[in-house]
Amino acid sequence: MNNTSLLIGTILIILFSWFFSIREKRYHGIARFFSFESIYILILMNYRIWFREPFSLHQIFSWIFLISSIYPGIAGYLLLQNRGKPDKHIERTTELVKSGIYKYIRHPLYCSLLLLGTGVMLKDPGIFQIILGIINALAIFLTARIEEKEMVIKFGQNYKEYMHETKMFIPFIL
Numbered sequence: 647m648n649n650t651s652l653l654i655g656t657i658l659i660i661l662f663s664w665f666f667s668i669r670e671k672r673y674h675g676i677a678r679f680f681s682f683e684s685i686y687i688l689i690l691m692n693y694r695i696w697f698r699e700p701f702s703l704h705q706i707f708s709w710i711f712l713i714s715s716i717y718p719g720i721a722g723y724l725l726l727q728n729r730g731k732p733d734k735h736i737e738r739t740t741e742l743v744k745s746g747i748y749k750y751i752r753h754p755l756y757c758s759l760l761l762l763g764t765g766v767m768l769k770d771p772g773i774f775q776i777i778l779g780i781i782n783a784l785a786i787f788l789t790a791r792i793e794e795k796e797m798v799i800k801f802g803q804n805y806k807e808y809m810h811e812t813k814m815f816i817p818f819i820l
Contacts, residue, residue: 674789678786680781681759685782688778688779695770708766712762718747730743744811756786760783763782763783
């Protein structure tokens with residue numbers, strides 16, 4: 647792993663976390679930092695073997711998770727952008743979005759990060775990669791829980807009802 651790449655990437659992730667949530671006192675960005683960072687480290691560890699043994703079981707599952715991460719990320723982002731009526735960026739939506747993928751799960755962007763991190767981890771599922779995968783999953787869960795408290799403050803009873811109507815990450819399950 648290249649230390650310069652790790653340092654530059656980490657600085658960029660810190661800046662992103664600061665400018666898009668933490669400085670506005672939206673503290674889910676702190677937990678989300680650990681998700682971004684764990685995924686970034688996994689990519690740095692595994693990019694050289696991305697296509698090695700393409701038909702091995704762990705590679706097949708890796709690709710399933712990676713490809714599955716695309717839809718919730720894109721659909722969630724586009725819905726927030728188009729229906730959330732954001733003030734400058736999607737972190738500052740002014741309308742609660744409850745349609746499309748949001749009809750089934752509250753956190754499609756975090757679902758996407760969970761799938762992405764798992765897919766990257768499965769490229770070379772060693773002990774350190776598995777630990778980073780667990781860190782990513784825990785960080786995503788914590789991020790979602792913190793953000794939900796922020797959304798209850800922002801959208802009130804409407805968001806509380808929405809929480810009872812939907813699952814966090816996986817429709818009908820979790």
